[in-house]
Amino acid sequence: MPSRSDLANAIRALSMDAVQKAKSGHPGAPMGMADIAQVLWGDFLKHNPANPDWVDRDRFVMSNGHGSMLVYSLLHLSGYDLPIEELKNFRQLHSKTPGHPEYGYTAGVETTTGPLGQGLANAVGMAMAEKVLAAQFNRDGHDIVDHNTYVFLGDGCLMEGISHEVSSLAGTLELGKLIAFYDDNGISIDGEVEGWFTDDTVKRFEAYGWQVIPRVNGHDPEEIKQAIETARENTEQPTLICCKTIIGFGSPNKEGKEDCHGAPLGDDEIKLTREKLGWTHAPFEIPADIKQAWDAKAEGARVEAAWDEKFAAYKAAYPELAEEYLRRMKGDLPADFDAVADAFIQQVNDSGDKIASRKASQNSIEALAPNLPELFGGSADLAGSNLTLWSGAQGISAADASGNYCFYGVREFGMTAIMNGLSLHGGLKPYGATFLIFMEYARNAVRMSALMKQPLIHVYTHDSIGLGEDGPTHQPVEQLASMRATPNLNTWRPADDTESAVAWVEAIKSTETPNAMVFSRQGLDHQPRTAQQLADIRKGGYVLKAADKPDAVLIGTGSELSLALEAAEQLEAQGKQVQVVSMPCADVFDKQDAEYQASVLPAGVKRFAIEAAAKDFWYKYVGLEGGIIGMDSFGESAPADQLYKHFGITTEALVELVNSRL
Numbered sequence: 001m002p003s004r005s006d007l008a009n010a011i012r013a014l015s016m017d018a019v020q021k022a023k024s025g026h027p028g029a030p031m032g033m034a035d036i037a038q039v040l041w042g043d044f045l046k047h048n049p050a051n052p053d054w055v056d057r058d059r060f061v062m063s064n065g066h067g068s069m070l071v072y073s074l075l076h077l078s079g080y081d082l083p084i085e086e087l088k089n090f091r092q093l094h095s096k097t098p099g100h101p102e103y104g105y106t107a108g109v110e111t112t113t114g115p116l117g118q119g120l121a122n123a124v125g126m127a128m129a130e131k132v133l134a135a136q137f138n139r140d141g142h143d144i145v146d147h148n149t150y151v152f153l154g155d156g157c158l159m160e161g162i163s164h165e166v167s168s169l170a171g172t173l174e175l176g177k178l179i180a181f182y183d184d185n186g187i188s189i190d191g192e193v194e195g196w197f198t199d200d201t202v203k204r205f206e207a208y209g210w211q212v213i214p215r216v217n218g219h220d221p222e223e224i225k226q227a228i229e230t231a232r233e234n235t236e237q238p239t240l241i242c243c244k245t246i247i248g249f250g251s252p253n254k255e256g257k258e259d260c261h262g263a264p265l266g267d268d269e270i271k272l273t274r275e276k277l278g279w280t281h282a283p284f285e286i287p288a289d290i291k292q293a294w295d296a297k298a299e300g301a302r303v304e305a306a307w308d309e310k311f312a313a314y315k316a317a318y319p320e321l322a323e324e325y326l327r328r329m330k331g332d333l334p335a336d337f338d339a340v341a342d343a344f345i346q347q348v349n350d351s352g353d354k355i356a357s358r359k360a361s362q363n364s365i366e367a368l369a370p371n372l373p374e375l376f377g378g379s380a381d382l383a384g385s386n387l388t389l390w391s392g393a394q395g396i397s398a399a400d401a402s403g404n405y406c407f408y409g410v411r412e413f414g415m416t417a418i419m420n421g422l423s424l425h426g427g428l429k430p431y432g433a434t435f436l437i438f439m440e441y442a443r444n445a446v447r448m449s450a451l452m453k454q455p456l457i458h459v460y461t462h463d464s465i466g467l468g469e470d471g472p473t474h475q476p477v478e479q480l481a482s483m484r485a486t487p488n489l490n491t492w493r494p495a496d497d498t499e500s501a502v503a504w505v506e507a508i509k510s511t512e513t514p515n516a517m518v519f520s521r522q523g524l525d526h527q528p529r530t531a532q533q534l535a536d537i538r539k540g541g542y543v544l545k546a547a548d549k550p551d552a553v554l555i556g557t558g559s560e561l562s563l564a565l566e567a568a569e570q571l572e573a574q575g576k577q578v579q580v581v582s583m584p585c586a587d588v589f590d591k592q593d594a595e596y597q598a599s600v601l602p603a604g605v606k607r608f609a610i611e612a613a614a615k616d617f618w619y620k621y622v623g624l625e626g627g628i629i630g631m632d633s634f635g636e637s638a639p640a641d642q643l644y645k646h647f648g649i650t651t652e653a654l655v656e657l658v659n660s661r662l
Contacts, residue, residue, distance in 0.1 A: 001289075002219045002289055002292065002293045003291045004035070004038055004039070004042075005035075006290055007038045007042065007290060007293060007294060008034040008035045008037070008038040008338060009034070009278075009279050010073070010077060010249070010286055010287060010294065010495070011030060011031075011034040011037060011038065011070060011073040011074065011077070011389050012030065012031045012034050012249070012250055012277065012279075013030060013274070013277075013279050013281065013283075014072075014073040014076070014077075014087055014124060014272075014286075014601040015030035015034075015069035015070060015073055015271070016031065016070050016251075016264075016265050016270050016273065016283065016284040017087075017284050018072070018087050018088065018090040018097070018284075019069060019090070019130065019164075019264045019265070019572070020264045020265065020266070020267065020270055020283075021088060021090065021283070022090045022091040022092070022118030022264075022577065023264060024091060024099070024263075024264070024622065025068075025069060025090065025091060025099065025262075025264065026066040026067055026068075026069070026092065026144045026262045026283075027069065027248065027264065027265055027355065028067075028185075028247040028248040028254075028260040028261045028262075029066065029067030029070065029154065029183060029185075029261075030067050030069045030070035030073065030248070031062055031246060031248050031249045031250055031251065031255075031260070032183060032185050032218070032245040032246055032247045032249050033067065033070055033152060033181075033183050033218070033243075034070070034182075034249070035218060035219045035220075035221060035224065035245075035247060035249075036152070036181055036218055036224055036245070036373065037070055037152075038073055038221070039061075039152060039221050039224040039225050039228065040181075040224075040228065041060075041074055041296070042143065042294075043228070044228055044232070045058050045060060045150070045296075046058040046147060046148070046303055047060075047076050047078075047108075047300055048296075048297075048300030048301060048303065048304045049075075049079035049080040049081075049297050049300050050079070050297055050301060051297055051300070051301060051304060052080065052107045053232055054063060054304050054307075055098050055329045055426065056144065056146065056147050056307050057147060057149060058147045058148045058149070058217065059110050059123065059126045059127075059147070059148075059149040059150070059425065060110060060150050060151075061110055061111055061113065061119045061120075061122055061123045061126070061150070061151040061152070061327040062113055062117070062119060062151075062152045063113055063116065063117065063119025063120045063122075063123070063151055063152060063153040063154070063157045063287065064113075064116065064119070064154035064156060064157055064183065065100040065101050065112075065113030065114040065116075065119060065261065065662055066099075066100060066114065067152075067154075068097070068098070068100050068101045068481070069087075069090065069097075071101050071108075072087055072090070072097045072101075072106070073087070075109075075292035075297050076109070077286070077291065077295075077302075077483060078294055078295065078296040078297075078405070078438055079294075079295050079296055079297040080106075080108045081107045082096060082097070082107065082108070083238055084284055084286075084545075085620075088284055088285065088339065091442055095097045095268070097329050097468070099114075100112070100113060100114035101113050101114075102426065102451075102452075103452045103607075104452065104453065105377065106135030107456050107479075109209075110122075110126070110424060111420070111421070111424050111452065112448060112451055112452050115444050115448065116156040116159075116160050116445070117153075117156075117157045117158075117160030117161075117162040117163045117166075118155045118162060118417045118420075118445060118448060119151060119153065119157070120151055120157050120162075120163055120167070120180065121162055121163075121165075121166040121413075121417030121418055121420070121421065121445070122154050122415055122417060122418075122421035122424060123149050123150075123151035123166075123178060123180070123421060124166040124169065124170045124175065124178065124244075124414075124418050124421060125173070125417070125418035125419060125420060125421020125422040125424070125425065126149045126421045126422070126424065126425040127136065127149040127170065127175040127177050127178035127238070127421075127662045128170075128175060128396075128401075128421070128422060129407070129420065129421070129422045129425035129426070129427060129428055130145060130147060130149065130280065130425065131143045131173070131175060131177065131396075131401040131613065132376070132396060132402070132403075132428065133325075133427045133428070134146065134401070135396075135400065135401040135402035136327050136373075136402050137166070137321055137324075139314070139317070139318060139321075140308070141312075142313065142314040142318070144307075144310060144311050144325065144433060145313050145325075147177065148177045148178075148179060149177060149178050149179070150156050150179050150180075150181070150182075151178070151179075151180045151181070152181050152183060153180055153181070153182055153183065154182075154183045154185070154188075155183075155184070155185070155186070155187075155193050155197055156190050158182070158197075158199070158201060158500050159196075159197055161413070162413050162414055162417060165228050165413060165414030165415075166209070166411070166414040166417065166418060167205065167208050167384075168172040168208050169211050169408065169409065169411065169414065169418070170208070170210070170238045171205075171208035171237070171238060172208075172209060172398065173397070173398050173401070174209070174237060174238075174398035175237050175238045176234060176235035176236045176237055176238060176239075177235065178239070178313075178331050178350060179228070179231045179232070179237040179239045179241065180238070180239065180240050180241065180281040181236070181241050181243055182201065182240055182241065182242045182243060182323050183218070183243060183245055184201075184218075184242055184243060184244050184245065185245045185246060185247040187247045187256070187257070187258050187261060188258070188261070189258060189261055190258065191258045191599055192258075196368060199476065201212045201240075202242065203389070205240045205543060206361075209238075210237055210238050210239060210240050211230075211234045211237040211238070211239040211240070212239070212240045213227045213230055213239065213240070213241045214242045214244045215242065215244065215371060216241055216242060216244065216245055216266070216449065217243075217244060217634075218245035219245065219246070220332065224241075224243070227241045227243075228241070236556050239444045247260060247261060248260030248261075248265070248374060248509055249278045250273050250276055250420045251265055251273045251276075252269070252272045252273065252276050252347050253272070254269060260484065265337075271515055272656065278618065280558040280616040285394065290387045302343075302393070308491070315434075315556045320415060321497060324373070325427070328374045328428075329425075329426050329427050329509065330428045331426065331455075332544070333372070333508070333509065334371055335394065336371065337371060337508075337509075340367075340368065340371045341368065341508075341509075344367045344368065344501060344505075345498065345501045345502055345534065346503065346534070348360075348363075348497050348498050348501045349498045349528075349529055349534050352496065352526035352529045353526055354523045354524065354525050354526055355497055355522045355523055355524070355526075356519070356520050356521055356522055356523050356524065357383075357463075357494050357495075357496065357497070357499075357500045357524055357558070358386065358387045358462075358519040358520060358521060359387055360494070360496070360497035360500035360501065360519070361387060361461075361500050361504065361517065362387035362388070362389075362390065362499050362525075363457065363497065363500075363501075364500055364503075364504035364505075365377070365388070365390045365504070366390045366391060367501075368504060368508065369390055369392060369393075369404075370392060370507070372429065372508065373404070374427060374428050374429045375428075375431065375508075376404050376405070376406070376422060376429060376430045376431070377389075377393060377405045377406070377418075377430075377432070377433075378405060378406040378407070378408050378415060378430070378432040378433070379392075379407070379408065379432065379433040379434065379459075380408050380409065380410055380411055380412045380415050380432070380433070380434040380438070381407075381408070381409050381410045381516050382433065382434055382435065382461075382494055383407070383433075383520075385435070385461060385462070385556045386433035386435075386459060386461045387461070387518060388405075388431070388432075388433045388459060389405070392404070393405040395407050396458065404419075408432065412434045412439075412441035412442040413435070413441050413442045413444075413445055415442065415447040416442035416445035416446055416449070416458070417442075417448070419431075419432050419445075419449070419456045420445060420448055420452065420454055420456065422454070422456070423449070423454040423455065423456045424454060425644060429455070429456070429508065430456045430457070430533065431456065431457035431458075431459055431507075432456075432457075432458065432459065433458075433459035433460065433461065434459075434460065435460065435461060435462045435474065435476075436460035436462060436463045436475070436476040436479050436480075436518055437462070437476045437479065438463065438474065438480065439458070439460055439476075439479055439483070439516075440594050442502050443455065443482070443642065445514075446458060446483070446486070446489065446514070446516070449489075449514040450487060450488040450489040450513075450514055451488070451512065452485050453488055453512040453514075454514055455507075455510040455512060455513060455514060456514050456517075457508070457513050457514070457515050457517060458514060458515065458516040458519045459516075459519070459521070460479075460516060461519045461521065462474065462476075462516065462520075462521045463476060463480075463518045463519060463520050463521070463559075464476065464520070464558070464559060464612035464613060464633070465635040465636075465640070465643045465644070465647065465649075466520060466521060466522045466559055466612060466640045466643070466644070467476075467521045467522075467640070468521075468637075468638065468639050468640040468643065469637055469639060470637070471635065471636065471637030472633045472634040472637070473635060473646060475634070476613065476633035477613055477614050477631045477633075477634055477635065478613070478614045479494065479613075480483055480518065480613045480614070480617065481613065481614045481616060481617040482608045483516050484586055484587060484617055485547040485617075488512075488513055488514070488605040489508075489513070489514055489515075490510070490513050490514070490515045490540075490585055490587045490588055490616065491514070491515075491516045491518065491585060491586070491587055492506075492507070492508075492515060492516065492517050492518060492584050492585045493518040493557040493558040493584055493585075493611075494517075494518075494519070494558065494584050495524060495527065495556065495557060495558055495561035495562075495582050495584060496524045496526050496527050496561075497524075497526055498526070498527070498529060498534070498537070499537055499582070499584045500517075500519065500585075502534075502537040502538055502584075503515070503517055503518070503585070505538075506538050506585075506588075518568070520558060520559050520560070522559060522602050522640055524558070524559055524561075524562070525562045526580075527544060527561070527562075527565075529544070537582075537584065538588070538590030539587030539588060539589060539596065540583065540585040540586060540587065540590070540591070540592065540609040541581055541582065541584070541586065541588075541589035541592075541597075541600055542581065542582060542600060543557075543579060543580070543581055543599070543600055544561070544565070544580050544581065545565060545578070545579060545580035546579055547578055548577065550577050550578060550579040550602065550605050551571075551576045551577050551578065551580055551605070551662060552576065552577075552578050552579070552605065552606050552607070552608060552658050552661075552662060553578075553580075553601060553602070553603075553604075553605050553606070553608070553645075554568055554569070554578060554579070554580050554581065554607075554608050554609075554654070554658070555581045555582075555609040555610070555612070555621060555622070556566060556580065556581070556582060556583070556609070556610050556611070557582070557583050557584060557605060557611050558611070558612075559566065559612065560610045560612055560629075560649065561580075563610055563649070563650065563651050563654060564610055564654065565580055565612075566579050566652040567649040567651045567658070570651065570655050571659075576658075576662070577624060578658075579581040579602075579605075581600055581601065583621075586617075586621075596601060598636055600622060605623075606625050606626045606658075606662065607621055607622040607623070607625075607626040608622060608626050608627050608628070608629070608654065608657060608658055608661070609621060609622050609626070609627075609628045609629070610628070610629040610630065610645070610649065610654050611628075611629075611630050612630065612631060612647075612649050613630055613631055614629040614630060614631055614632075615629075615630035615631065615632060618630070625661070626658045626661065627658070627660075627661050629650075629653055629654050629657060630649070631646065631647060631649075633647075638644055656661075
């Protein structure tokens with residue numbers, strides 16, 4: 001029977017060999033954390049390599065994602081669909097072993113990590129999802145939701161501010177199924193961290209309400225095992241296990257040094273490392289006895305089969321709950337959702353009124369959420385302004401997690417990355433809100449939701465200079481262009497209550513696309529629409545006011561659509577034919593076929609756009625022949641009507657621009 005050190009050395013060997021073959025990568029962390037990983041995966045982790053999506057598996061996240069070869073080694077050795085050829089192809093085009101772990105590329109990778117600290121935040125979201133779903137579905141004697149979330153993290157993750165945001169909330173919510181392993185090796189890229197990182201990590205996490213297990217020898221399997229057992233026994237606090245490790249463990253000349261953090265060891269050093277570790281096997285060669293000892297397929301099948309028996313008993317006792325749980329974990333919508341949604345949209349179109357689109361958003365949640373129990377809301381301390389609460393909203397707490405809403409506090413970045421974790425876990429459809437300007441705090445987590453194709457909903461209110469007296473610090477200008485430039489992110493800026501309703505329905509129905517919902521503070525005029533126009537809203541852009549042979553096409557979004565309509569009336573009074581296009585979601589419009597796009601934006605006709613935001617985005621539609629009314633600067637502090645006049649975002653300015661170009 002291979003020893004624990006033999007099993008851990010298999011990780012070290014595969015990691016240094018793959019990095020060396022790729023001529024790039026990070027061997028230090030996998031070599032330093034190999035002993036911790038061996039104990040966790042060998043003795044505790046509940047998973048089934050033959051079914052990576054088994055719903056009650058433990059979740060494993062490597063927040064310090066640069067150490068990706070640790071994950072790939074574990075997946076290969078334990079029996080996932082990751083053959084040795086993929087490890088040999090580390091960091092190469094179209095391989096299943098990209099430089100950082102990427103969700104959707106590799107069976108068993110739970111989330112994309114690399115931007116430090118966000119893996120920890122995702123893990124908090126996964127642990128939160130487990131606690132919420134357990135509270136909603138478990139019954140006495142039937143714990144069908146019962147798994148842990150384990151996360152590896154390093155000094156860099158703890159230096160990032162997001163680690164404070166999410167760890168603080170995790171302690172408050174008493175996420176006792178969350179267990180984090182701190183790889184305390186004292187090294188980052190620039191060298192020994194004592195020059196820039198001297199925090200008392202133990203006291204810090206104790207202050208958050210975590211159980212902290214300090215001074216664990218990260219190379220002593222018995223100490224590691226005892227620490228994990230202690231962590232698992234405490235289900236009322238998340239646990240941080242502080243593991244003192246040596247980066248690049250086993251490398252005679254580079255262990256404990258920054259040299260091995262982000263560069264191959266080199267052929268000569270690898271030879272010496274093999275000798276020091278007593279690993280006599282060729283590169284990428286794993287002896288049969290070690291491979292057999294690592295193989296978790298049989299045990300995985302056993303634990304999943306045991307859960308299947310538990311679920312069968314649960315289904316017999318609570319058939320409706322069982323069906324609902326499976327539906328939600330599959331990500332299917334309720335059978336009657338389309339009918340409910342269509343009826344609501346029609347009702348708003350028939351009887352709409354002038355209201356702020358943030359209020360229209362709240363009305364949409366109020367109408368749709370009762371039929372969508374998986375909808376899980378939240379706001380970063382702005383619920384009364386974002387209008388994300390509805391009559392059935394119930395906040396979760398440490399004592400009662402059965403609700404459908406989280407008060408995230410002032411944690412925009414943490415909220416968004418936690419939402420990514422909630423979505424990745426499954427069973428919940430998260431939405432979270434803040435002011436559009438504070439999307440900037442959460443920007444990288446928004447990008448990660450798009451990169452991972454997670455269908456969560458980002459809600460942003462106070463969408464323009466129209467919020468007025470709060471001034472340029474709170475007035476978004478460049479944010480819309482930034483989000484629209486993000487691949488796989490649908491950015492909606494509805495012009496009234498009807499478009500807001502459609503946007504919400506489309507966001508809920510999304511399966512592989514996050515949606516950013518951008519809403520106004522000020523009231524927006526309700527626009528009447530024909531049945532065809534109502535159907536075309538979901539295409540992202542459509543003709544709201546048609547012209548047989550238009551001289552100009554005016555494009556508007558949000559609060560500026562009414563200005564485009566007013567300008568069209570004035571231009572028509574001057575004898576011109578004008579077509580007005582509403583473009584609530586350019587990302588969706590760009591996916592329509594060429595024939596439809598040409599019907600909305602006919603060729604050979606000059607186009608003009610108006611939006612109280614940065615102009616540059618609109619050149620893709622108007623070119624240099626048309627024109628744009630928008631922002632070229634930051635805002636000012638004044639009432640909204642004065643600001644629109646000051647910056648020339650008016651009907652008169654649009655009419656003048658059109659006439660000057662025609």
